[in-house]
Amino acid sequence: MxxxxxxxxxxxxxxxxxxxxxxxxxxxxxxxxxxxxxxxxxxxxxxxxxxxxxxxxxxxxxxxxxxxxxxxxxxxxxxxxxxxxxxxxxxxxxxxxxxxxxxxxxxxxxxxxxxxxxxxxxxxxxxxxxxxxxxxxxxxxxxxxxxxxxxxxxxxxxxxxxxxxxxxxAVILGMVLYFVFYMLLTRPLLRIVNSVKQVDPAHPDDRLIATPSGHEKDELGHWVKATNTLLIAIGKSQERQREAEDRVSRLARYDQLTGLLSRDSFMDMLQADIEESKRNHTLLSVIVCGIDDFKSINDQCGFRTGDLTLQTVADRLMSCLNGSRFTIARLGGDQFVIVEKGLKDGFQAADTAEAILARISETMGVEGHNVSMTATLGIALYPSDAIQPDRLLQSAEQTMMLAKQKGRDHFQFYVASIDQEIRDRKQLEKDLSQALAMDQFHLVYQPQIDLQTKRVIGAEALLRWEHPVRGLVPPDYFIPVSENNGSIVEIGQWVLEQACLQAKLWADKGLPLRVAVNLSAVQLRQDRIVDDILGTLKRYDIPAGRLELEVTETSFMTNLSDAVAKLHALNRAGISLAVDDFGTGYSSLTYLKKMPVQHLKIDKQFIRDLLINEEDTRITNTIIDLGRSLNLTVVAEGVETAEQEYYLSQRGCKLAQGYFFSKPLRPAVFETFVQGFHQKIIENNA
Known part of the structure; x- marks a missing residue:
């Protein structure tokens, strides 16, 4: 002390x-x-x-x-x-x-x-x-x-x-006087000094000086009270000074009309956001928003209404884009700018742009006027379009001005190719959301052949989308889109329904084939997926053994314990499970040990150059040997030649599918193929 x-x-x-x-x-x-x-x-x-x-x-x-x-x-x-x-x-x-x-x-x-x-x-x-x-x-x-x-x-x-x-x-008297003086004056003074040291100079009135016990009414007590009064006065003075400085800072850093960041402050924030994106290896978008024909609002409703309209736009942007990922500022006039951090691709920036356009276009009531407006957006991406803050903002502003020349109520990216790609993607998402209702999907079935008996033992159900304008859209193109926007859940259930119905129809015709259906990672994360699958089997009255679910290695990586629990529940019900595209993901034996799988499917990229590419051949052999050691049936995808079929059969691969046997077929054609394939086998054996 x-x-x-x-x-x-x-x-x-x-x-x-x-x-x-x-x-x-x-x-x-x-x-x-x-x-x-x-x-x-x-x-x-x-x-x-x-x-x-x-x-x-x-x-x-x-x-x-x-x-x-x-x-x-x-x-x-x-x-x-x-x-x-x-x-x-x-x-x-x-x-x-x-x-x-x-x-x-x-x-x-x-x-x-x-x-x-x-x-x-x-x-x-x-x-x-x-x-x-x-x-x-x-x-x-x-x-x-x-x-x-x-x-x-x-x-x-x-x-x-x-x-x-x-x-x-003299000594005794001195010591007695010293003790009396210490108790009555020195010790209280030291306590007061200690209290003074604990006073925060920045906020002196937060922690006042404590009055020593027993000195409340003497000179020390009056001194402490006077000092505390002084500290309170200083604190209030500092508070008023800080408030004044804050007002000055706010006037300098924030737009007075909307309360958003000013242009200069925004540039400082943009520099910091760019540095953060550089450290995290993520994308960053700068979206410049210009109100369409804002001059007409001022002319028709008055400048006060125009100012209130701008304030409403700022409030809508703040409510629509809240969170630490966004930085919002007013550039001046009717122009605003939004920065979004932590992007994986430009599609996320497009989603944000659509949300902005939708929010701004909502009719607003301002001083008795129903104001309707639209906005046009220009988007620039870091680091592809620019790496300097001023150049990045300039690119977005130029893009917004060019976009206004082409029309209203839309957004445009700085690079034309990226803009077209994202527009195509957004249109595809829109069309995909309507495809199921408009009956544009259908299933085809690719036979799975037992390489030992040369008989068709099952079929893999494959989804096809017949777009009215684009024609046949490749699954590799639209499936990732559906997984990204979540529509794969509804589409996947439809595929399961159709595959089970077809399995039932085939069984009624004397073709008790097993049908393999792909299970998306998004579907596997749904809480009701197990009940939905078992309910579908019960609804179509087919044995669980007639259904095989194919999952990729990456589909259970996000939440391994949850995925394993769901797959075990499905397997206990009698449904067989296969790991699709094995060898392209993590290929960890730890996962295989935990997963209740019965089949390993060799990805077609390894089969394509089998016997030509030495590395692909080694990988294929390794997977076959691994399946045999784990007592799993190995299925080869993409078999296209007799040499591939013969080699796989000799190495111990049990099942295969591919164009060498048949391309994916419509149900009626598939039935004809099976009958013809089996008849051919009978004739060859005869």
Whole structure:
């Protein structure tokens, strides 16, 4: 909490130093005065003590010198030396001759220089000895020297105690004051500082300073309140400033009328979208939308209605194209631009364009006017049409202007060939959606031959579309389209119905053939597919063993567990399963292990160059060997020559189909073929 403060910079520490310094200085001064006064008292006591001693022994000393009694004199002197402070004592005759004398050296002390300076080394006293009755006659003298060290040592001890107690008192007082100051001021201040550090400069009013407990009503509490009031004011000021900056930014970055991105902001976004598409290896479309004959709306309904119309168009674009994949902007006037990211092909851009045209063409009510309008779109694709943002937008704008010259309410791609391809695709989707209702589909059946018995054991049902204008449309062309738009579900059910009906009719005629039907990946993902297939079998009253479902390797890759569960349910019902076009997909043994399949169909691209292309021959042999090891029946597609038929038969391939035996046939022709084929086999055996 307080790591940011060095100890020597803390306010309480600085105050502690001042308190200790003042206390020590004051204590030293007071102590010095006390010591000096005590020294004076000690000095006075020394003099008083000498006077008392002299008065006490004066009579005895006078008697000794008067009587010339050396023994008495010695007794007096020896008695004085019982006192530690007496260093020298003498009783002298009047002529100065000593009657008794005794001395000892000065007391040794390390403080002797201080003692000598303060009190002197010794105090000397001399008094005349006279009898009371004859005060004028001096019989001798009494001399005594006092050593100052004993009294000085006592004084020195008291001085040390005095100084020590003063210093200790100062330290204790300082610590007490420091603790009181820390608890009442420093700790609350540190908490306030910590709260201030947690204030967000960008949003100072989001987290205000907490008032320390117990200081709500004192100066600290008032300071915190004043600071919080200031922070709130700063926060409101910053908020108003941000709002002003946002308004300025919005005016610069967004179109004021519609709220969409402005042209300059859009170019920045387009650059970022292009970089993202480059990283993700996806396509990107730029669609420039121009309102058709917008000038007439302004002329007929007024400019306000025109502005409201543009706002409505912007709202419709936002609602129609919501999501992170789209960027929408207004280029100016009646022109808008849309960027769509993450495209796989141009067909997705065409779908978006159709959705835009449909949404804009809806009649709108604006200030009492029913406004109907259309738009024309120009589409450019990244990276095929341009890789620079400005060139890409320019291409889309030019395309939109060219498209307007050809008409209204349509879209056009920048590259003519792509535009035609997508238009053909969109027309094909439209025609495909009507083909089933208009009875344009029919099935043909290609015989499947048992290479060992040379008999027709079944047929693969193949879908054909007889377009009234295009003629016969190849399945490889329209099947992917139906899978992409989901119509394959309805078409696939129709194929299943027709194949089961035909199997029933053949069985009634004595031709109990198995019919193979292709099951699309889109169909397999439907929740009700198992019930729909089993219901169809029940409806036409044919055994489940008469139906074979062909699935490609890629059809169960999206959700393997779900696909496996559905295929197991179908297989348990008695329906046989085949992996179609084996070898062109993932060809993983893991999938084969999980799938309840009975047949592997070798794709015709490997059979086409069998015995000519060494690699195709190896692949074919590998698939046949794999089928044998897994106890699966191998079916060869696209057999066209007798050499291919013979080789496959010798290698162990069980079943085959292809033009060598027969092309796909209508049901009646198929019946004739089967009868003729079997008759031919009988004749050959005969």
């Amino acid at each position: 307080h790591k940011s403060f060095k100890v020597e910079n803390r306010l309480d520490y600085r105050i502690l130093r001042w308190i200790l310094a003042v206390a020590l200085i004051s204590g030293v001064i007071v102590s010095a005065i006390q010591v000096v006064l005590d020294a004076q008292r000690v000095s006075t006591d020394l003099d008083n003590q000498a006077s008392q001693t002299i008065a006490m022994v004066k009579d005895a000393s006078t008697q000794a010198v008067f009587s010339i009694d050396a023994d008495l004199a010695n007794q007096v002197v020896d008695g004085l030396f019982a006192r530690e402070a007496v260093r020298l004592a003498q009783i002298l005759h009047a002529n100065g001759e000593p009657l008794s004398s005794r001395e000892r050296p000065l007391t040794e002390s390390v403080f002797r220089p201080l003692i000598n300076w303060m009190f002197g080394a010794e105090r000397q006293f001399r008094t005349e000895l006279m009898r009371n009755g004859n005060s004028d006659t001096v019989y001798g003298y009494f001399v005594v020297h006092y050593d100052t060290a004993p009294a000085a040592n006592i004084w020195l001890g008291r001085a040390i105690v005095t100084f020590t107690s003063v210093i200790a008192t």
